[in-house]
Amino acid sequence: MKKKTEYICTVIVTAVLIFGLGIWAVLKPADDFSESERRPLEQLPELSVKTILNGSFMDNFEDYTNDQFPLRDTFRSVKALAQYYLFGLSDNNDLYFAEGQIAKLDFPLDEKSVNYAADRFEELYKNYLEGKANKIIFTVIPDKGFYLGKENGYPVMDYNRMAEIFAQRLDFAQQVDITGLLDKNSYYAADTHWQQQNIFAVAEELLSALDARPFEDLAEALATDKFRGVYYGQSALPLPAESIFYLTNEELEAMTVYNYETGKTTGVYDLDKLESKDPYEFYLSGAASLLEVTNPAGESGRHLVIFRDSFGSSIAPLLMRDYEKITLIDTRYISPALIGEYVDFENADVLMAYSSLILNDAYILKK
Numbered sequence: 388m389k390k391k392t393e394y395i396c397t398v399i400v401t402a403v404l405i406f407g408l409g410i411w412a413v414l415k416p417a418d419d420f421s422e423s424e425r426r427p428l429e430q431l432p433e434l435s436v437k438t439i440l441n442g443s444f445m446d447n448f449e450d451y452t453n454d455q456f457p458l459r460d461t462f463r464s465v466k467a468l469a470q471y472y473l474f475g476l477s478d479n480n481d482l483y484f485a486e487g488q489i490a491k492l493d494f495p496l497d498e499k500s501v502n503y504a505a506d507r508f509e510e511l512y513k514n515y516l517e518g519k520a521n522k523i524i525f526t527v528i529p530d531k532g533f534y535l536g537k538e539n540g541y542p543v544m545d546y547n548r549m550a551e552i553f554a555q556r557l558d559f560a561q562q563v564d565i566t567g568l569l570d571k572n573s574y575y576a577a578d579t580h581w582q583q584q585n586i587f588a589v590a591e592e593l594l595s596a597l598d599a600r601p602f603e604d605l606a607e608a609l610a611t612d613k614f615r616g617v618y619y620g621q622s623a624l625p626l627p628a629e630s631i632f633y634l635t636n637e638e639l640e641a642m643t644v645y646n647y648e649t650g651k652t653t654g655v656y657d658l659d660k661l662e663s664k665d666p667y668e669f670y671l672s673g674a675a676s677l678l679e680v681t682n683p684a685g686e687s688g689r690h691l692v693i694f695r696d697s698f699g700s701s702i703a704p705l706l707m708r709d710y711e712k713i714t715l716i717d718t719r720y721i722s723p724a725l726i727g728e729y730v731d732f733e734n735a736d737v738l739m740a741y742s743s744l745i746l747n748d749a750y751i752l753k754k
Contacts, residue, residue: 417430429447432447478492478541479622479623480621480622480623482618482621482622483535483539483541484622484624485535485539485541486535486539486571487576488531488535488571488574488576488577489576489577489618489619489622489624489626490530490531490532490535490536490541490618491530491531491532491579491618491744492532492541492542493530493532493543493544493743493744493747494542494543494544495542495544495545496544496545496546496548496549496747497747497748498548498552500746500747500748500749500750501549501552501553501746501747501749502552502556503749503750503752504741504745504746504749504752505552505553505556505557507718507723507749507752507753507754508525508556508557508560508694508739509556509557510723510754511694511718511723511726511739512557512559512560514723514727515726515727515730515732516559516732516737517559519732519733519734519735520692520732520734520735520736520737521734521735521736521737522561522596522597522598522736522737523559523560523561523736523737523739524560524561524562524563524593524596524597524737524738524739525553525557525560525561525562525563525738525739525740526562526563526564526565526593526738526739526740527546527549527550527553527565527741527742527743527746528565528581528698528740528741528742528743529546529565529566529569529743530579530742530743530744531571531574531579532544533546533566533743534569534570534571534573535571544743544747546566546743549743549746549747550562550564557739560737560739561596563592563593563596565589565592565593568586568588568589568592569581569585569586569589572585573585573586575614575616575629576616576626576629577615577616577617577618577619577622577624577626577629578614578616578617578618578619578629578667579616579617579618579697579742579744580616580667580697580698580701581698581701581702582631582632582701583632583633583634583670583701583702583704583705584607584632584633584634586701586702586705587601587605587634587705589702590702590705590706593702593706593738593740594706594708594709597691597706597736597738599691599706599708599709599710599736600708600709601705601708602634602636602638602639602705602708604636605634605635605636605639605705606634606635606636607632607633607634608632608633608634608635609630609631609632610630610631610632610633610656610658610661610666610669611630611631611661611666611669612628612629612630612631613628613666614628614629614630614631614666614667615628615629616629616667617665631661631666631667631669633656633669633670633704634704634705635655635656635704638682638684638707638708639655639656639704639707640654640655641682641683641684642654642655642680642681642682642683642707643680643681644671644672644678644679644680645678645679645680645681646672646675646677646678647675647676647677647678647679647729648675648676648677649675653672655670655671655680655704655707656669656670656704657669657670657671657672657673660672660673667697667700667701668700670700670701670703670704671700671703671704671715673697673700674697674700674717674719674720675715675717675720676716676717676719676720676721677714677715677716677717677721677726677729677730678714678715679712679713679714679715680703680707680712680713680714680715681711681712682707682708682710682711682712682713684708685707685708685709685710685711685712686709686710686711687711688711688734689709689710689711689712689736690710690711690712690713690714690731690734690735690736691706691707691710691712691713691714691735691736691737691738692713692714692715692716692730692732692735692736692737692738693706693713693714693715693716693737693738693739693740694716694717694718694737694738694739694740694741695715695716695717695738695739695740695741696717696719696740696741696742696745697742698740698741698742699715699717699740700715702740703715706738710736714730714735716730718752718753719745719751719752719753720753721753722753722754723753723754
């Protein structure tokens with residue numbers, strides 16, 4: 388009798404959970420956006436004879452139900468914790484957790500992608516820099532996995548081979564190796580990016596190659612203590628929020644940043660972006676195809692051009708002391724053919740700085 392009662396109770400609880408969640412899923416309004424994953428969520432697809440016959444309704448409806456399921460983030464966290472700690476799996480969603488940090492499995496090295504990136508940089512040199520630019524330097528920003536992977540038993544790409552390819556292909560630029568100036572703590576625990584307060588030595592190394600001076604009187608300030616990086620949502624692990632710090636002084640506070648896309652002028656640090664979906668956009672207002680920074684205290688006529696990805700947003704302020712003008716170009720968002728309409732490279736210093744994550748999947752760089 389006791390076993391029968393337990394069986395009945397189990398069936399009832401299971402039925403309540405299944406049907407309760409099902410009814411909840413039907414009645415609850417659809418969410419537009421996942422804050423944790425930083426992506427729009429699938430909406431209810433159009434129901435028509437055409438979408439039923441071509442199969443698109445069922446395909447999209449499956450995505451819709453996955454995205455709109457009640458307590459979705461909670462179930463994602465339970466799944467991630469179970470995979471790591473119950474089933475002993477080494478990664479979840481191609482991310483791994485080691486020494487309190489989350490890193491991406493970016494393996495193996497894609498030499499075709501690296502050569503594609505080198506092609507793009509060679510074209511920039513031939514079209515804009517050859518015979519015009521002053522100093523040209525190039526650096527690869529290593530992914531966090533460079534410092535976490537091997538020592539924790541995870542595969543890593545062949546960073547030495549990547550550096551070798553660029554050294555062979557980009558003979559017009561001085562190669563600056565910054566790998567020894569960083570470690571795993573240089574990065575946010577749950578994000579791809581490095582922390583500005585931990586990369587001053589990198590800035591010094593790059594400026595030395597450019598014959599320019601670093602700032603001597605920067606103060607560290609707290610921007611927010613509620614930062615949850617991109618890996619927080621992708622991993623679904625219940626990690627604590629992190630702090631974003633920034634380095635500043637009167638010279639940096641006096642600089643202005645013009646965004647060619649929006650036509651707006653802001654400061655080097657954009658406090659409004661701390662309330663956005665990605666607070667890292669606090670640095671130079673985030674991703675943009677073309678920015679121009681004016682430094683009233685810079686050396687007259689001195690110009691620095693930075694070809695960069697998102698890592699460049701946080702290091703660029705540390706490079707600005709000696710330059711009257713700093714131009715930041717992100718060729719993920721602007722066609723190189725258009726750059727000459729906006730940027731004069733005559734006697735400019737040039738820095739090309741890209742993350743290994745981008746270079747190993749470089750097809751996002753425009754031709």
